[in-house]
Amino acid sequence: MLKTFDSRYNLPGRKYFSTAIPKLYQTVRDQVMEEVSEATYFAGTTDLWSSRTMGPYMSYTAHFIDRDWNLAPKHLQTVFFPDDHTGENLAAGLKDTLDSWGLQEEKQICLTTDNGSNIVKASELNEWQRLQCFGHRLHLAVNCGLKDDRIDRAVRVCKRVVSVFSYSWKKKRNLEKFQTELDLPQHSLITACDTRWGSTQKMIEGFWSRKRP
Structure with a gap:
């Protein structure tokens, strides 16, 4: 080469x-x-x-x-x-x-x-x-403030949805397709890390911005 x-x-x-x-x-x-x-x-x-x-x-x-x-x-x-x-x-x-x-x-x-x-x-x-x-x-303070059953359930649901897309190439392909059809930038869903509270915030932001596709 x-x-x-x-x-x-x-x-x-x-x-x-x-x-x-x-x-x-x-x-x-x-x-x-x-x-x-x-x-x-x-x-x-x-x-x-x-x-x-x-x-x-x-x-x-x-x-x-x-x-x-x-x-x-x-x-x-x-x-x-x-x-x-x-x-x-x-x-x-x-x-x-x-x-x-x-x-x-x-x-x-x-x-x-x-x-x-x-x-x-x-x-x-x-x-x-x-x-x-x-x-x-x-990080400990933020996690302590998030100890609410409603918040915990919402985060767990979000994690499950992101996990499904992480392990399915078909769903990834379809997500890219619908993002194109809706004239949205191509972004992948972000996985949260339990030791980084900011990653949970980014996961939710990414999930919400990709709600339609």
């Missing part, structure tokens, strides 16, 4: 990529490490994630103000974390993260996390100041 596109282009081989990518990674890592090392103090944010194949990962981001007084967040890593997500293991994993980037614990003024009991315990074990995540607290 590339030869047809431009016969002058010489596609690098496997050997090139196997050496170039690690070099590029190391160059960027050294640059980021140098920037972070200049911070007088920094704050951290961390969270646990699951990939689409349900692989467990832990991320860490450092936030600091640089010499020009600009806020400089640096996402340092998202690492595979196959160990049990106990407070003890998370505490050790977070310490290893700081060590691997040459960061001193005493310069970390606080660590922002959700309210998971394991990460709360990890912060206590490391004797780190912990700050509750505003987004997570807002």
